[in-house]
Amino acid sequence: MVSDALATKPARGHIPEDRITLFLAGDVMTGRGIDQILPHPVPPRLHEPWVQDARRYVELAEAAHGPIPKPVAFSYPWGEALAEWARAAPDLRIVNLETAITTSEDWWPAKGIHYRMHPNNAPCLDVAGIDCCVLANNHVLDWHYRGLVDTLLTLEHARIKAAGAGPDAARARAPAELPVPGKGRVLVFAAGCGSSGIPDEWAAGSDRPGVHRLPDLSAATLEGIAAQVQALKGPRDLAIASLHWGGNWGYRIPPAHRQFAHGLIDRAGIDLVHGHSSHHPLAMELYRDRLILYGCGDFLNDYEGIGGYEEFRGDLVLMYFPTLAIGSGTLLRLELVPLKIYRLQLKRPAAVEVEWLRARLDRECRPFGLTVRHVSATHLRLERL
Structure with missing residues (x-):
């Protein structure tokens, strides 16, 4: 079972040397409407069936909740998350960046939605202290191969590691290596599945840029990942599998996802499974004391004011703050911080909204023997039943 250290909270601002605390989030979409309110927006023309101007998404958010002063500071979209990062002081911050960073005008014609942020707006990632952007998703090539290459170069220039996409298959498959001075290293192995909407043509080739797209969730695919992890993982390394899989809405966890997540822990030595693609948080599981996040939900987007679902x-x-034991990968604690997208910024939800999210997460986690409880009026914690 989970270590008794799950209930032991280190002093604020100090993380012991035998453990690593991470910040994890699901989809971060800083393009389209959010890009338009930042200081250096790309031209607003879109190639969507219903919206042809990215500024329309700003108008929808303003119609719902009031005016947004423009341009905003690079820190603006993160809002209250900035204070939470300062409080929790995680060793590393890892997100799924679902936005190309490019001025390319060569949009992928077979897709109806295209996200991009101007490279000159990349400081919004820097001000958030992001250490690693997972790119194995269904939007990183929205602006074709040049858009991906621009994204990789921009992140490299900003000294932000990328995982799950690259200029060729070998580098798309390679993990991001994130050293934590005095503690060890975190390896982020990222991949995406067709079930999340990643086109077949986006798979990286021997001489073609693209994403690390898994052909399936078979035993053979699992063994390929296991061989790679085992060849690279050292005794003080923690290995994360960051997977873009499944649809956008609904709480059902496909049995194949659960089987594959268990296999990553059993066969590959993965210490934490970081799932994303769903637009809302999904169930969590503890398997052999390792944390599985089946779907982290969106973290930042411009969907405010759009009806449906x-x-x-x-x-x-949700902000996810897991603390893992170095050496074993055991989950010691998982703190959850609810926030709300309001005027294209992360704000504190009302107490009734925090309770709604807690109850929904609790409902989904109970079949896995877990419960979600309040630590305070604004913070939640995952525990065993």
């Missing part, structure tokens, strides 16, 4: 409350998002 209100029952899932996609405007309520």
Whole structure:
């Protein structure tokens, strides 16, 4: 079972040397409407069936909740998350960046939605202290191969590691290596599945840029990942599998996802499974004391004011702060911080909204023998039943 250290909270601002605390989030979309309110927006023309101007998404958010002063500071979209990062002081911050960083005008014609942020707006990632952007998703090539290459170069220039995409298959498959001075190293192995909407043509080739797209969730695919992890993982390394899989809405966990996540822990030595693609948080599981996040939900987007799927409350998002034991990978603690997207910024939700999210997460986690409880009026914690 989970270590008794799950209930032991280190002093604020100090993380002991035998453990690593991470910040994890699901989809971060800083393009389109959010890009338009930042200081250096790309031209707003879109190639969507219903919206042809990215500024329309700003108008929808303003119609819902009031005016947004423009341009905003690079720190603006993160809002209250900035204070939470300062409080929790995680060793590393890892997100799924679902936005190309490019001025390319060569949009992928077979897709109806195209996200991009101007490279000169990349400081918004720097001000958030992001250490690693997972790119194995269904939007990083929205602006074709040049868009991906621009994204990789921009992140490299900003000294932010990338995982799950690259200029060729070998580098798309390679993990991001994130050293934590005095503690060890975190390896982020990232991949995406067709079930999340990643086109077949986006798979990186021997001489073609692209994403690390898994052909399936078979035993052979699992063994390929296991061989790679075992060849690279050292005794003080923690290995994360960051997977873009499944649809956008609904709480059902496909049995194949659960089987594959268990296999990553059993066969590959993965210490934490970081799932994303769903627009709202999904169930969590502890398997052999390792944390599985089946779907982290969106963290930042420009969907505010758009109707549909209100029952899932996609405007309520989560910050995940897992603390893992170095050497064993055991989960010691998982703190959850609810926030709300409001005026294209992360704000504190009302108490009733925090309780709604806690109850929904608790409902989904109970079949896995877990419960979600309040630590305070604004913070939650995962525990065993």
